[in-house]
Amino acid sequence: DGGITQSPKYLFRKEGQNVTLSCEQNLNHDAMYWYRQDPGQGLRLIYYSQIVNDFQKGDIAEGYSVSREKKESFPLTVTSAQKNPTAFYLCASSLQGVALSYNEQFFGPGTRLTVL
Amino acid sequence: KQEVTQIPAALSVPEGENLVLNCSFTDSAIYNLQWFRQDPGKGLTSLLLIQSSQREQTSGRLNASLDKSSGRSTLYIAASQPGDSATYLCAAPDNYGQNFVFGPGTRLSVLP
Numbered sequence: 325d326g327g328i329t330q331s332p333k334y335l336f337r338k339e340g341q342n343v344t345l346s347c348e349q350n351l352n353h354d355a356m357y358w359y360r361q362d363p364g365q366g367l368r369l370i371y372y373s374q375i376v377n378d379f380q381k382g383d384i385a386e387g388y389s390v391s392r393e394k395k396e397s398f399p400l401t402v403t404s405a406q407k408n409p410t411a412f413y414l415c416a417s418s419l420q421g422v423a424l425s426y427n428e429q430f431f432g433p434g435t436r437l438t439v440l
Numbered sequence: 441k442q443e444v445t446q447i448p449a450a451l452s453v454p455e456g457e458n459l460v461l462n463c464s465f466t467d468s469a470i471y472n473l474q475w476f477r478q479d480p481g482k483g484l485t486s487l488l489l490i491q492s493s494q495r496e497q498t499s500g501r502l503n504a505s506l507d508k509s510s511g512r513s514t515l516y517i518a519a520s521q522p523g524d525s526a527t528y529l530c531a532a533p534d535n536y537g538q539n540f541v542f543g544p545g546t547r548l549s550v551l552p
Contacts, residue, residue, distance in 0.1 A: 366529070374538070
């Protein structure tokens with residue numbers, strides 16, 4: 325089955341720790357995205373990558389880091405510098421990261437991160 | 441900067457009713473608009489993608505329209521069912537065409 329997988333589903337972090345969220349896709353998509361969702365708020369873009377070995381900051385990149393060494397994988401690290409990391413994190417991908425009318429975005433099931 | 445809003449924020453209807461969800465965007469130079477469904481604690485499921493050259497798209501009981509000149513899109517759900525209960529979000533491309541800006545969503549409850 326083609327799709328996007330995220331792991332773990334639930335993650336607990338102690339203050340001061342770095343944690344890494346996994347995102348893998350087998351859709352052969354060039355572009356991948358990380359969003360954060362807080363209760364009562366819309367999705368906010370953390371980082372995005374249009375192609376392997378390249379990524380850009382989104383609206384709320386502070387305290388987060390990413391890598392894109394393989395087309396299929398786009399892991400997100402939540403660092404200790406992120407002051408309020410408790411949220412629902414969603415990974416997405418699209419065929420390309422450019423303005424194409426047929427460029428449809430698909431999402432993974434999400435990871436819920438809680439800081440203890 | 442592209443901004444996306446959705447009205448109403450929440451909607452509760454009895455089963456069987458037809459209903460309309462609204463999405464507005466500020467930058468009309470979009471190349472597509474996408475509607476999603478999100479169940480509690482889950483990821484987003486793509487419902488419909490309307491390309492800029494299209495006025496509407498249909499999938500089963502769902503019909504989405506796009507009016508770029510007025511900066512509006514509507515999602516029409518026919519003969520609503522309790523299983524339609526979820527949050528519905530729309531997303532439009534940002535001004536650079538590289539990313540997507542999401543609305544806050546409409547939380548729909550269909551009562552049996």
